[in-house]
Amino acid sequence: MAETYDFGGATGNGEYSGTLAVDNSGNVAFTIAAATGPGSSVQTTQNSNAGGGASATQETRAVGDSAFVGSGAANAHGDTASTAAHAFGNAEIESVQGAIAGGSGAAAGQMTELTGQTAAAGSLGISGSGYEASTTTRITDGGVIDTMQGAAAGSFSYNTAGQANSNTFFTVAADQIFGTPLVLYVDVTGAVAGQYSEIYAENGGQASSSANGNGNFATTQASVTGEGSIGTIQIAGAGQIGVEGLLDGISADGAVAGQFSGLDSDNGGSVSSRATNSHGYEAGTAARYYGEGEIWGCYQGAAAGQIGIAGMASVDGAAAGQALQLESDTGGSVSSSATNSHGYVAGTGARYYGTGFIDTVQGAAAGQAGITGLGSVDGAIAGQDSAVWQAPLTVSSGQIGIGINPGDAPQSYAYTHASSGNGYDQVELETRFNEMSTSTGPVVGVPANNIVQCAGAGRISVTGIFDAQGAAGFQGTEFSGSGLDAPDDQVKPSYQIVTPSYRMTASAAHGSTHDETDYSEGYQWAVAGMLTDGDDTIQGAAVGPHDPSV
Amino acid sequence: MKKSIIIITGLLALAFMVTGFACADPSIPATPETQGITTTTSAQVSGWFDEEQDMSWQISTSPLGSSLTYPNPSIPVGPYVIYVPGNIVLEEVFGEGNTTNGGVLYSSVYSEQTSATNGDIEYSKQFSAETGNQLAGGSNIEAERLIAFSTDTSGRLVSSEYIMVDGVGQFSLTDNVLLCPFASDASEFVPQFCNMAEMGSDLDISTGSVSTAASDRFIAASGDYPVDVDYRIRLTGIGDEPAEGSVSAFMDALSQEGKIDVFIRVPFDNPEDGTLYLLRTGLASELRYEELSSVHGQIAVFDKDMHYESGMRR
Numbered sequence: 021m022a023e024t025y026d027f028g029g030a031t032g033n034g035e036y037s038g039t040l041a042v043d044n045s046g047n048v049a050f051t052i053a054a055a056t057g058p059g060s061s062v063q064t065t066q067n068s069n070a071g072g073g074a075s076a077t078q079e080t081r082a083v084g085d086s087a088f089v090g091s092g093a094a095n096a097h098g099d100t101a102s103t104a105a106h107a108f109g110n111a112e113i114e115s116v117q118g119a120i121a122g123g124s125g126a127a128a129g130q131m132t133e134l135t136g137q138t139a140a141a142g143s144l145g146i147s148g149s150g151y152e153a154s155t156t157t158r159i160t161d162g163g164v165i166d167t168m169q170g171a172a173a174g175s176f177s178y179n180t181a182g183q184a185n186s187n188t189f190f191t192v193a194a195d196q197i198f199g200t201p202l203v204l205y206v207d208v209t210g211a212v213a214g215q216y217s218e219i220y221a222e223n224g225g226q227a228s229s230s231a232n233g234n235g236n237f238a239t240t241q242a243s244v245t246g247e248g249s250i251g252t253i254q255i256a257g258a259g260q261i262g263v264e265g266l267l268d269g270i271s272a273d274g275a276v277a278g279q280f281s282g283l284d285s286d287n288g289g290s291v292s293s294r295a296t297n298s299h300g301y302e303a304g305t306a307a308r309y310y311g312e313g314e315i316w317g318c319y320q321g322a323a324a325g326q327i328g329i330a331g332m333a334s335v336d337g338a339a340a341g342q343a344l345q346l347e348s349d350t351g352g353s354v355s356s357s358a359t360n361s362h363g364y365v366a367g368t369g370a371r372y373y374g375t376g377f378i379d380t381v382q383g384a385a386a387g388q389a390g391i392t393g394l395g396s397v398d399g400a401i402a403g404q405d406s407a408v409w410q411a412p413l414t415v416s417s418g419q420i421g422i423g424i425n426p427g428d429a430p431q432s433y434a435y436t437h438a439s440s441g442n443g444y445d446q447v448e449l450e451t452r453f454n455e456m457s458t459s460t461g462p463v464v465g466v467p468a469n470n471i472v473q474c475a476g477a478g479r480i481s482v483t484g485i486f487d488a489q490g491a492a493g494f495q496g497t498e499f500s501g502s503g504l505d506a507p508d509d510q511v512k513p514s515y516q517i518v519t520p521s522y523r524m525t526a527s528a529a530h531g532s533t534h535d536e537t538d539y540s541e542g543y544q545w546a547v548a549g550m551l552t553d554g555d556d557t558i559q560g561a562a563v564g565p566h567d568p569s570v
Numbered sequence: 571m572k573k574s575i576i577i578i579t580g581l582l583a584l585a586f587m588v589t590g591f592a593c594a595d596p597s598i599p600a601t602p603e604t605q606g607i608t609t610t611t612s613a614q615v616s617g618w619f620d621e622e623q624d625m626s627w628q629i630s631t632s633p634l635g636s637s638l639t640y641p642n643p644s645i646p647v648g649p650y651v652i653y654v655p656g657n658i659v660l661e662e663v664f665g666e667g668n669t670t671n672g673g674v675l676y677s678s679v680y681s682e683q684t685s686a687t688n689g690d691i692e693y694s695k696q697f698s699a700e701t702g703n704q705l706a707g708g709s710n711i712e713a714e715r716l717i718a719f720s721t722d723t724s725g726r727l728v729s730s731e732y733i734m735v736d737g738v739g740q741f742s743l744t745d746n747v748l749l750c751p752f753a754s755d756a757s758e759f760v761p762q763f764c765n766m767a768e769m770g771s772d773l774d775i776s777t778g779s780v781s782t783a784a785s786d787r788f789i790a791a792s793g794d795y796p797v798d799v800d801y802r803i804r805l806t807g808i809g810d811e812p813a814e815g816s817v818s819a820f821m822d823a824l825s826q827e828g829k830i831d832v833f834i835r836v837p838f839d840n841p842e843d844g845t846l847y848l849l850r851t852g853l854a855s856e857l858r859y860e861e862l863s864s865v866h867g868q869i870a871v872f873d874k875d876m877h878y879e880s881g882m883r884r
Contacts (some may be wrong), residue, residue: 025647034663040647040848048834048848050652056662088659092846094834102846104838106659142839154839171839213839 022070034060034084039076041068046096047121049076055111057085073122080115087111087136091128093121098148099174101128105167109137125174134165138224143213145171151210151233151258157217160224169215177207210259219250225288229277233258235298236274236324241291248285254278274325284314289351291315295322295338300361301386303338311351318344337387346378358384358400363441364477366402370434380406395485399478400438406471408434408451438475438491445490445548445561446529449473451497470498475546490530490549497524497542530561539567594763594827595737595880596747596793598629598674604702611695619686619693625711627699629789630675638673638740649850650833655743656844671747672740672762676788679734680711688725689776692718706795709785718779720808725776726815732770733784735799737880739763741830741851747793748882758835760793760882762828762851767878769801771819778813778869780805796881805872818864819874829854 022044028037034056041049047070053062064080080089090104099121105113112135119128125147132141142156157167206212210233219225227250228241242252255263256277263270263278270276274297281291289309296302303322307315322340329335340356355369364386370378382404390396433452439445451471475493526544527536537544546563613619632639643660645652654660655670684693697713704710711733719727741761744754773780780803787798801821807813833848865872 023648025650027645027647027652031663032666034659036645036660036663038645038647038652040650040652042650042833042848046833050836050846050848052652052654052660052846054659054663056659086659086662088657088843090838090843090846092834092836092838094836100834100836102836102838104840104843106840106842108658140840140842142843144837144839146837156839158840 024068024070026066035062037062037064037066039066039068039078041070041074041076043070043072043074045123047074047093049074049093049119049121051076051078051091051117051119053078053080053082053089055082055084055087060084073120075118075120077118078116080113080117082111082113084111085109087113089113089115089117089132091117091119091130093119093126093128095121095123095126095174097174099126099146101126101143101145101171101173103128103130103143103170105130105132105134105139105141107134107136107139111136111139125172125176127170127172127176129168129170131168132165134167137162139163139165141165141167141169143169143171143215145173145211145213147173147211147259149210151231153211153213153229153231153256153258155213155215155229155254155256157215157219157227158225159219159221161222163219163221163224165217165219167215167217169213169217171211171213172208173211175209177205205264206255206257207262208257208259210257210261212255212257212261214253214255216253217250219244221249222247225250227252227254229254229256229279231256231258231275231277233275236296238275238277238293238295238322238324240277240279240293240320240322242279242281242283243290244283244285244288246285246287248283248288250281250283252279252281254281269328269330271328272323272325274323274327276321276323276327278321279318281318281320282314282316283309283318285309286312289315291318291320291344293320293322293340293342295324295340297324297338297387301337301359303340303358303384303386305340305342305356305382305384307342307344307346307354309346309351315344315346318342320344331392333389333391335385335387335389337385337389339383339385339389341383343381346372352378354378354380354382356382356384356402356404358386358402360386360400360478364399364439366400366438366475366477368402368404368436368473368475370404370406370408372408378406378408380404382406393483395480395482397476397478397480399476399480401474401476402436402438403474404434404436404471406434408471434471434473436473436475436493436495438477438493440477440491440549444531445477447475447491447493447546447548448527449475449493449495449544449546450525451495452523452525472496486551486553488547488549488551490547491528492547492551494543494545495524495526526563528561528563533561535561535563537563537566539565541565594739594760594882595765595797596674596739596742596760596882597788597790597795597797598631598676599791600701600703600789601629604700606701607697607699609695609697611693613691613693615686615691615693617688619684619691621682621684621693621695623680623682623697625680625699627678628675629701630673631669631671632667632673636667638675638738639668640740641672641742642668642670651849651851653847653849654844656841658842660844671742674737674739677736678711678786678788679732680713680784682713682729682731684717684727684729686719686725686727688723689719689721689727691727701789703789703791704787704795705790709787710789712785713783715780715782718808719775720777726774727778728774729780730770730772731782731784732768733786733799733801734766734768735786735788735797736766737763737788737797741828741849744882749792749794750883753882758832759830761830761854764826765797765824765880767799767821767823769799769821769876769878771801771803771817773805773815773817775805775813775815775817777808777811778805778815779808793881794883796879796884799878800876802875803872805869807870812868812870814868816864816866817869817872818862819876820862821859821876821878823857823859823878825855825857825880826853827855828852
């Protein structure tokens with residue numbers, strides 16, 4: 021028999037209100053809200069329905085010393101979904117929430133604004149088959165969260181361009197915040213959670229999403245400590261998942277997490293994603309920021325299990341990637357790395373401390389990875405396509421470098437490395453910008469517009485070109501010949517353009533055999549182990565090209 | 571003269587494991603301040619002897635006299651109970667007068683009345699009551715008696731002894747009650763319960779030697795040890811002569827065990843929001859046990875040993 025109940029009241033310590041729906045098929049949905057402390061109040065409109073499923077909704081304003089607003093649903097197959105928000109310390113929550121359960125799954129979602137000394141909103145979906153996905157956003161030490169988030173478990177399809185108001189809001193909000201309408205189409209058998217959130221915090225903030233199931237785990241997070249704000253759209257799923265919208269055609273049988281975020285901070289930062297599979301393969305990607313500046317246009321994702329990307333690439337293991345722009349004044353660092361269970365490692369990164377700018381697309385994968393028409397790797401691979409350059413900066417003669425790379429801070433560079441499990445075969449490629457020089461007047465450094473680096477460890481095959489076992493990599497860098505690309509047109513005329521001083525290095529080690537070069541015509545390669553292109557074979561450690569004059 | 575020799579040996583053990591639900595009786599933790607009472611009595615008398623002892627004890631997780639509370643925070647809704655352990659806000663809203671675990675109340679009574687007239691009596695008794703937590707093998711109430719009585723006249727020894735444990739309680743999360751990390755695999759909840767066990771004996775003899783041992787245990791820091799009640803009586807003659815008179819020993823038990831239907835278990839993502847359970851509670855088992863053994867006449871041996879235990883782990 022379908023039943024609905026409303027409940028609520030006041031105690032000596034606060035107020036509460038809720039509604040419950042139970043249908044005759046075992047579907048249950050509920051809402052509940054509460055607030056504590058003197059003067060606490062729960063103003064709510066709550067509804068529940070049962071019959072052919074169960075649903076519950078609420079539009080609630082809860083104010084007090086602490087406040088809680090939550091909703092959830094579950095079906096008879098063990099699929100559960102919940103969404104909730106709480107705030108402590110001068111708490112105020114305004115929330116629209118809903119939850120629904122039916123034969124194919126359960127879902128819950130909320131649109132909420134939270135204010136408090138500490139506050140958090142989270143959503144969690146757990147499928148009856150054990151897949152789990154969650155998303156959460158949190159502040160400490162005061163702040164405000166605006167969030168729209170939800171979670172679902174079971175078998176379902178969803179798209180953000182649907183007719184529901186929340187869908188419209190989701191798309192419009194993405195457009196307003198990021199200048200890009202985000203339309204997602206998601207098919208899930210398992211669990212999925214996602215959020216669009218804005219966090220305004222002076223000393224805290226975190227938004228994260230994660231998913232796991234069958235030993236696969238994926239998580240993505242954005243974090244700010246210190247002044248700053250986050251605008252993020254995140255999604256995480258576990259099970260059999262198909263996503264259209266971010267890239268055309270992402271499919272995963274395992275766990276996947278991704279985000280599209282912007283982060284503005286003054287002494288904080290960090291956007292990261294990570295995935296591991298049941299065999300211990302791990303891939304992660306991260307961007308950090310400390311000091312002034314921001315990260316924007318950040319697409320980031322990680323997946324574990326069997327992953328397909330737009331018909332272009334496939335990974336059976338773990339993969340992570342990111343595309344972002346990072347501007348810095350005494351901050352920087354973006355990196356990606358991957359490790360398989362045998363210890364094969366590949367990593368790539370770009371760093372900038374001091375005034376600078378990085379625009380990068382990079383990724384890493386561990387396991388069996390293939391790129392259609394290009395080749396495959398059984399081990400670990402990482403690579404990037406980046407622009408790393410310095411914004412115009414005036415420095416006086418005799419003080420070259422001061423203000424650009426203060427103190428012992430690392431100088432700007434891009435690097436990629438790979439090594440076999442026992443470290444016997446290693447390759448490393450690096451482009452570094454570290455010797456600004458001029459005789460007089462102000463200068464502007466002109467580093468690289470286009471750095472392409474890639475390295476892999478394990479069994480590597482580049483279709484029709486070579487096969488390698490051990491570690492191999494290459495880098496190609498295009499350097500600007502002038503400072504015309506410097507972004508500040510107003511000050512540009514006052515600068516003298518100096519020849520960029522940079523250094524490209526490639527090194528390879530095969531046991532005790534070692535080879536390296538710093539001679540470059542914009543391209544370098546490194547091989548450790550064995551490589552054959554059909555005609556020739558390289559065995560041991562070799563790099564190229566070498567300086568012919570040496 | 572009618573002569574009869576009756577030998578009765580009894581051994582009872584109640585087992586409460588029933589497929590599909592778990593027995594409760596999780597004991598109750600000691601109060602912060604505990605008491606200990608010990609007495610030793612020894613007498614060798616020709617003439618008259620009298621001993622009377624009464625002890626009643628109630629201990630509750632809530633103030634005595636109040637109703638048993640659901641674990642905090644719980645909200646009765648129609649035939650259901652919404653229970654949200656771990657939710658900080660709701661715990662504060664419903665916190666006044668409520669405790670993390672479901673309310674539990676235990677009562678225990680021990681009493682003895684012994685009178686001997688016109689005879690030779692040897693009486694010794696050791697009694698202890700300890701209100702602190704006990705482990706397996708320990709007792710909260712323990713009494714041992716040795717009595718020998720003979721008379722050449724119309725003297726009689728009349729004695730009765732009684733021990734009882736009564737426990738009632740609301741449901742709790744198993745992990746909150748038992749330390750054993752595997753206990754919740756069998757049942758996520760310790761269901762409601764209402765259990766009582768009584769034991770004792772009565773004797774009226776003109777000659778004979780009797781020993782009794784009574785004990786119970788229901789105070790423990792966790793519910794890992796079952797509630798115990800034990801009683802033993804042995805009556806024999808003196809020398810080659812059988813005891814003469816009548817003696818009886820009894821055991822009554824009523825065990826009502828609840829069950830918890832977990833309709834849904836929906837965790838929230840943030841730990842401060844806890845997990846919401848939708849529960850329906852009910853009575854799953856009712857066990858009644860009554861036993862009385864009586865003998866009258868010339869008694870060579872009357873020996874009865876009774877044991878009751880109830881708990882989640884046995």
